[in-house]
Amino acid sequence: MPWTDEAAVVLYIWVILWAAAFMVPEREHVVFDLVWNSMGRRTRQVMLIVGNLMIGGLALVGLPATWDYVHFMAREGTPVLEIPMMWVYLPFVLLMVALVVRSTWAIWQAVRGESLETELRNLS
Numbered sequence: 592m593p594w595t596d597e598a599a600v601v602l603y604i605w606v607i608l609w610a611a612a613f614m615v616p617e618r619e620h621v622v623f624d625l626v627w628n629s630m631g632r633r634t635r636q637v638m639l640i641v642g643n644l645m646i647g648g649l650a651l652v653g654l655p656a657t658w659d660y661v662h663f664m665a666r667e668g669t670p671v672l673e674i675p676m677m678w679v680y681l682p683f684v685l686l687m688v689a690l691v692v693r694s695t696w697a698i699w700q701a702v703r704g705e706s707l708e709t710e711l712r713n714l715s
Contacts (some may be wrong), residue, residue, distance in 0.1 A: 597671045601679050608682035610677035615698070639701035647694025650687045657687050 627635065661684050665677035700706040 594671045597669050601669065601672075604679060605682050606713065608686050612682065612686040617693070636701050636704065638711070640698055643694040643697040643701070647691050650690035650694070654684070654687045654691065658684055665669060 625636070630638065649654055661677055661680045661681065665675045667676040669676065670675060697706060
């Protein structure tokens, strides 16, 4: 029954990466409230744009290398089920793409001021 252990590990990797890419809402992420709450509206807008530029930019820069590595791992297989490792780690590529898309959307909303209005409504 060694395949059950291997299947559990593969599914665990998939669940964690899939959830990180698509299921965790932005309001559930860790933020520095003390700094954020002490800033004005315009500074918050700049912080949103700069923060999302850094996260999305780094994910975008790392995306080709991530794909190269995951594609390279197609040569290897899991020991028991012989699933190509590319399929095991493919959700990591999806996570990187989701970070780029989510950051781009957040920048667009911050430029338009929508995310700040939603935040102010949620606080009251």
